[in-house]
Amino acid sequence: MRGTLSDRMGAALLMAPLLLFLILAYAWPFLGVVKWSFTLPTPGLGQYHALLTDELVQSVFIRTLRIAAIVTVVSVTAAYAITVVWVRGSPVQRVLAEFCILVPFWISVLTRAFGWVALLSNRGLINTWLQSIGFISEPLTLVRNEFGVIVGMSHFLIPFAVFPLASAMRSLDERVLLAARGLGSSRMRTFWTVFVPMTRSGIIGSALITFVFSLGFFVTPAILGGGRSVMIAELIYLRIFQSPDWGLGAAISVVLVVFVGALMALLFRYVKPKQLV
């Protein structure tokens, strides 16, 4: 859209309060964090050097990347299946799928994390049930470990993964699928060789969003990881509020923000912002 100068000034004025809020609430404090990372406890690159050598920090970074990657694969796969039903199912299936996608948005992340604890803990629903039918004798460790974190995070992120996929599937030309079938391709083959490749941009967008969100998760891993599966956001929290080692916490934050920024730049190269909603 190209507007006149006054149109654009009007738009800028309307957006100004939001921009001002973002600057005051995020950008300004973040500059302070950047400053700490270079000055605390002594000026220099010491904290960044520590980052590269500290084994604990590194193991948390690697765990975070691993969990984010697994959560991304799980979420995008599950979201893909739901989206296919949502976009291409019968009217009844569509309503059901839409319900499944929207309901999680109405329940807070905290409630959902504790819900999973109730389901997955040693005396939770799943273990009690499996024991009562005699399938297992000892409870399975489903929570306070990486498994619990992955389950909780995927559950939270699936709805977000749906939207880029839905947008890609909606813009797909139905006749191309008919053409494939007319050329002799079975439904299965058409799905894998035509439908999935044609929704590639949606898959990339969906995966990047999920991955970026996963990197910064705090509440879910803190509750479902039970301190045994610490991710990067929780580590920052511990360094700032418990150790306290503000300089290192700040340096980790800066690295995280830069990494996420780079991923976002990549994201917007593949998908237009309007495809994400």
Next chain:
Amino acid sequence: MQQPGRAAEIKANGIGKSFGSFRALDNLSLDIGRGEFLTLLGPSGSGKTTFLMILAGFVQPSEGKLFSDGVDITHRPAEQRAAGMVFQGYALFPHMSVEQNIAFPLKVRKKSASEIKQRVGEMVERVGLKGHEKKLPAQLSGGQQQRVALARALVFEPGVLLLDEPFSALDKSLRGQMQAEMKRLHQETGTTFVFVTHDQSEALALSSRVAIFNHGKLLQVGRPDEVYDRPANRFVAEFLGEINMLPVKGVKPADNGATGLCEDRAVNMRCKAEAIKGDAILAIRPEDMSIAAEASANQNGIAATAIASTYLGAATKLDLTTRQGAKVTVSVPNEVAASALSKGNSVWLTWPAEKGFLLPDGGQ
């Protein structure tokens, strides 16, 4: 490449299709011969695409049966019918190169890599896409995309090729060129072609037979010259091209034809008039009438006044009004039109007895 014997023979028997309470197709029966080039012609919304989709197996008819080479295929799924189909807008696979698009139906059929390579190569050459094999559809022009769609639909040697308005997105000169190529491909492959268009000149130029649709009904099927010169009704007559309608009174059968009175002059007609008695409409194409200074007593002719002309390049379209007020259009050489206009009201419209046909008065 294709044995003519492998072309399919299709029989539609009482096919009907309803969408809710809307009748998109009504009791349609049609035999499509082996190796025929049949065109489905009709105005927008007349059910052409619906019929093609039923032939392809993408749409289930509400009633009726479909046979291919005598086998009932009414309930056979699309992927097992092996009909080649070219969609309006081409429907190429956007993520596959030209080569991969054309290879797709062969891969589905698990042909060996060497056979695929050879047949795709042949096909690429045949439709004139050499040098473009590695391009994606988005990198091709409209005409080139059209060729890929044709190649992809023909490469697996289908018994029948279905084409839904394949040229509607092309400009006029490219259209003419693609029409010629289609005709050549039809002759080379010998496959049965079913072609949808709403362009009557395209239909007449390409087909071995034309099927004319209106409001979900099949009105007439016949060779292009049959439907053009002997349309079954007024709709077909008017849809296939401009035509003049002259009222004729007192029609009665005569030796090899019929006679009647047109604007108080006796006219002779070679067409049969068994079903028509009394008042009728004589329909004559503009190119079958000529302008004369006068008409002799035993020649068909009526007096008229030239009122306007439209220069068309090769000829001129001349609009006239007869004494009794009927509007007539004729297509005449440019200099004839000029002199008719300058003479004002004293020209004669004449036509040979074997041209024109009778339609019931006011009837459809």
